[in-house]
Amino acid sequence: GAVVSQHPSWVICKSGTSVKIECRSLDFQATTMFWYRQFPKQSLMLMATSNEGSKATYEQGVEKDKFLINHASLTLSTLTVTSAHPEDSSFYICSARKTPPSTDTQYFGPGTRLTVL
């Protein structure tokens, strides 16, 4: 159990367009999901915490108007990269915690490779 999926697995878009990435918990409910970004040969960087039914909280330095997060249900969170530019090209990874929060851990999705031309 505890499977997290992401869609799409990769996407190429033109500069200035917006891209939506979905994160789903397939076999459990998740009140809290997290979004990370990973550049080549670097570690994962936490971008934001997504809470079902409330606004996301963003880490320092992450533009909330550029990276829109919606957590509309207990199994789905979406990240929209608005007006994407080449510097937004990265590997975006989500994770989810089971509900209710417990001593459990985070379960990660397979990631989405975004390339902005």
Add this chain to the structure above:
Amino acid sequence: DAKTTQPNSMESNEEEPVHLPCNHSTISGTDYIHWYRQLPSQGPEYVIHGLTSNVNNRMASLAIAEDRKSSTLILHRATLRDAAVYYCILEDNFNKFYFGSGTKLNVKP
């Protein structure tokens, strides 16, 4: 914000045990210690986690120092499939993970 330090890389022979160290001297009493591993272009894979006591599962063992300022992930018999970047992470009060740079494990046949 990374609160853990790990060696950049380690090497092991296949079918031998591997001990991956992690220092977390600023750990607080309620911080859980999590270990994940990641292959290129994949999401992190859960390995093990614990709070104070040593933990065992089918993948690995986690040995936590008595003062909790360090921990060691133990792979009992390394295989080629265990080659990956291993991350030691502290979970804060808001359930957030701040990844450090991890240890790249190379397993030699």
